[in-house]
Amino acid sequence: ATGSVVATPAQYDAEYLSPVSIGTPAQTLMLDFDTGSSDLWVFSSETPKSSVQGQTVYNPSKSSTAKKLSGATWKISYGDGSSSSGSVYTDKVTIGGLSVSNVAVESAQKVSREFTAEADLDGLLGLAFSSINTVQPTQQKTFFDMAKPSLDSAVFTADLKYGKAGKYNFGYIDDSAYNGSLTYTAVDSSNGWWMFTSPGYAVGSGTLDSTSITGIADTGTTLLLVPSSVVTTYYKQIRNARYDSSQAGYVFPCSTSLPSFTYAVGNSQIVIPGKYINFAPVDSAGSSCFGGIQSDEGIGFSIFGDVALKAAFVVFDGSQSPRLGFASK
Numbered sequence: 001a002t003g004s005v006v007a008t009p010a011q012y013d014a015e016y017l018s019p020v021s022i023g024t025p026a027q028t029l030m031l032d033f034d035t036g037s038s039d040l041w042v043f044s045s046e047t048p049k050s051s052v053q054g055q056t057v058y059n060p061s062k063s064s065t066a067k068k069l070s071g072a073t074w075k076i077s078y079g080d081g082s083s084s085s086g087s088v089y090t091d092k093v094t095i096g097g098l099s100v101s102n103v104a105v106e107s108a109q110k111v112s113r114e115f116t117a118e119a120d121l122d123g124l125l126g127l128a129f130s131s132i133n134t135v136q137p138t139q140q141k142t143f144f145d146m147a148k149p150s151l152d153s154a155v156f157t158a159d160l161k162y163g164k165a166g167k168y169n170f171g172y173i174d175d176s177a178y179n180g181s182l183t184y185t186a187v188d189s190s191n192g193w194w195m196f197t198s199p200g201y202a203v204g205s206g207t208l209d210s211t212s213i214t215g216i217a218d219t220g221t222t223l224l225l226v227p228s229s230v231v232t233t234y235y236k237q238i239r240n241a242r243y244d245s246s247q248a249g250y251v252f253p254c255s256t257s258l259p260s261f262t263y264a265v266g267n268s269q270i271v272i273p274g275k276y277i278n279f280a281p282v283d284s285a286g287s288s289c290f291g292g293i294q295s296d297e298g299i300g301f302s303i304f305g306d307v308a309l310k311a312a313f314v315v316f317d318g319s320q321s322p323r324l325g326f327a328s329k
């Protein structure tokens with residue numbers, strides 16, 4: 001089996017949302033596919049009304065295939081401080097024509113204010129490794145792990161784009177979606193993430209600096225978060241860029257033309273065009289813009305978020321020895 005679903009950007013490409021059908025008859029919610037976590041959770045009929053501001057909710061009592069996972073609970077918090085928790089059902093989940101039965105659908109009984117404020121986001125679909133799923137007392141598998149036995153190939157691909165709809169495919173690699181060839185690199189999944197090491201980087205047309213960057217391929221994070229030495233080197237190339245402590249990041253005039261940022265993958269390179277690194281205005285006047293490259297200070301590793309991933313076609317290979325494949329596009 002295979003599946004293919006659109007990934008539509010929201011809020012200046014801060015997140016990408018995909019339609020997911022849950023239950024019988026189908027209840028279709030817009031979920032943020034997140035390779036940085038491993039819980040499929042949704043706004044639901046159990047979410048306090050005061051916490052639901054525009055989201056579509058999943059109602060298990062209206063699904064003939066829903067089953068309560070008795071005694072199971074979940075609780076997750078993300079690096080940006082947001083969090084959610086609740087109860088667990090199993091139900092049929094269909095993504096882009098790919099149907100999987102008995103998937104753990106985590107019903108939110110609490111969501112933090114950040115999620116309430118995201119009217120377009122009805123939940124998250126975790127695509128990291130099942131070893132970091134938060135359901136207790138019995139840890140649950142991700143949608144991808146549940147789908148794997150039926151897939152033509154044990155892979156999914158992320159083809160996110162700048163300011164327009166991209167795609168997530170399951171079970172196959174669309175060789176027409178990228179240029180040249182895929183370069184595969186080793187993954188350390190011991191902490192549950194798609195963690196890899198980039199052997200170097202370059203700013204603009206400069207030569208490759210062989211400072212390696214170890215981080216996770218995380219579609220659930222908006223920006224590219226790298227060591228402060230790399231951040232400093234990048235913004236030093238931009239006359240009017242400065243660290244704005246009130247924004248806790250580098251900002252620059254929105255009219256600035258930005259240098260590209262290149263990250264190496266094995267013996268190949270992915271070039272992030274400068275315009276991808278102008279993330280969003282920080283003020284309503286739109287005079288000052290927030291950089292798409294910021295520091296990974298305090299995290300413990302770097303994060304190749306959407307700013308980095310949307311410059312590539314990325315294969316998440318979930319075979320016996322997981323690996324990541326990158327190609328330019």
Ligand SMILES: O=C(Cc1ccccc1)Nn1cnc2ccccc21
Binds near residue numbers: 079124218220299303
């Ligand atoms: O949590 C993170 C990355 C992060 C940001 C800041 C500090 C440390 C780590 N991303 N993320 C991955 N999935 C998410 C879902 C919601 C919010 C953020 C999410």
